Amino acid sequence: MLRGKQTWWFDKRPVIIGSATVVGPDEGDGPLAADFDLIHPMLDLQQKTWEKAERLLLEQASDLAIQSAGLTKQQLQFYVGGDLMNQIISNSFAARTVGAPYLGVFGACSTSMESLAIASLIVNSGSGSYVLAGTCSHNCTAEKQFRYPTEYGSQKPPTAQYTVTGAGAVVVAAEGEGPVVECATIGKIADLGIKDPFNMGAAMAPAAVDTIQTHFQDTGREPGDYDLIVTGDLASVGFPIARDLLSRDGVQMEQTVFNDCGLMVYDVAKQKVQAGGSGCGCSAVVTYGHLLKRMKRGELRRILIVATGALLSPLSYQQGESIPCIAHAVAIEQPH
């Protein structure tokens, strides 16, 4: 299985037998609305706090993913998840509801693919037959924790991104019907010295490029082997940087085969989302909602999801630190 230094090959071909996405109103107004399982009309989900609303998004996505897999909670063997909240409380509290043995992970917005990679490793190694991977974010919890509470109405620069209100979850299984997780490339930290928390797309672009290049080297694959390669949440500032960096290295890809979840989840030109979407929920809802459904419809055969994460905390940037970034890539294939 040790074919590539940073890449795990899943030779037992773990299958995504269930998936679900739950989103908020802005995502429901976006171009991918038809592919989400549940759209909440109100940001607060009728909860008393934003944090409780975020947790509910994830609990609902987990429930729906388990249902769509035809399982009960009791059949789940492990739950792997994380989110942006301090001490990943959305996941830890959702894990209490789900009840399965739980591994908390944190990769900021790369958590979607980090948790999918670990869940697939567990299944592939025979250590579990049904593993849930989930993540979530909420616009108002993330803004409150990382920048300013949305109630302040503070202005944001155009390089800022709009945290997706949404949760995505999948059930990875040893056997069954569905898209197969082929391999995962685990990223290393890239930090080019950017310190501006309102420009995370630019900070994360080099990490995405490094992981994509490493993935091609490790696997011997090339862009043409994928019907679609998407980055997690580079949005309109970071994505062109990633494309430029790749093209300098001789990797040319059209937007039809290379795109970014942060650009896909909203109509960036019309919705008030600054540079585009971000947050743990961004790549999760685009992948587990839109892309898996396109695979099932036969429109995509093999895709590579390169989820990007900015591993800063408010405290680290207040202390003058730059933003360490990372990207984890997972290749998913729809069997014939």
Place this chain on the structure above:
Amino acid sequence: MLRGKQTWWFDKRPVIIGSATVVGPDEGDGPLAADFDLIHPMLDLQQKTWEKAERLLLEQASDLAIQSAGLTKQQLQFYVGGDLMNQIISNSFAARTVGAPYLGVFGACSTSMESLAIASLIVNSGSGSYVLAGTCSHNCTAEKQFRYPTEYGSQKPPTAQYTVTGAGAVVVAAEGEGPVVECATIGKIADLGIKDPFNMGAAMAPAAVDTIQTHFQDTGREPGDYDLIVTGDLASVGFPIARDLLSRDGVQMEQTVFNDCGLMVYDVAKQKVQAGGSGCGCSAVVTYGHLLKRMKRGELRRILIVATGALLSPLSYQQGESIPCIAHAVAIEQPH
């Protein structure tokens, strides 16, 4: 490999080929001082902030662990780590220094065994030959973030615990000399409704008991199969609760074979540490410092480390939530 529902068996017998611990002055004044690799005389490690000091503890422990394994940083294939800081910044920044592909994890004070379990899974599945697992905590960063800055000099109730200033790291390898990681039991959330962040030992005790009982069920082992079973950081309030709960279930163990890292790391009667030690660093420095050295000296053949974690955040308890707790157990054996 799927012998127990919550337990991963590592049939390829991954080996801990290197380990290191770095601690602060209070731990250096404690009974295990001789087993730590580096003792800092000052809490600030001559850094400008407590957070930078915590990160340095981990960077030093990682460096020393890699050295003790006879490796260079470039030979490391993956780094798995987490800590108590918001967005686990100590590990994410240390991962930048280490340079290896990085998986951030969070299990509060159970992170030591969560990261060791995942590192062992990676090695056992053939997905990596050299994997670093590390964690850390610092008394002043944890107090500041979870309760009050130590500079305030606020009083604490006797049920409170004293966060260990220390970092521990190990290198897990496919082959080599050293103690073998036999199996890991991944815990599920236990939450009996305790809401007091100054009484985490009591909150965590049921999680430790659940994981210990599950470990015995999954593996068919019993207490006598271990020379020592230690919980992570239940300390003087939580540990007797765990022992009582186990004895009600018919599991009787003397303190010579059942102990707690939070009670071992300090002289609880003499040092001003309230109920005893806690923090991610607690089980890490006791296990990777003291216990691994006892194994190498032939004093212990097989041990079970049950690292306990309270998965709260200041925000969750401010919103009136109870404390979800978890424990992950790893069995380590010294080959003959």
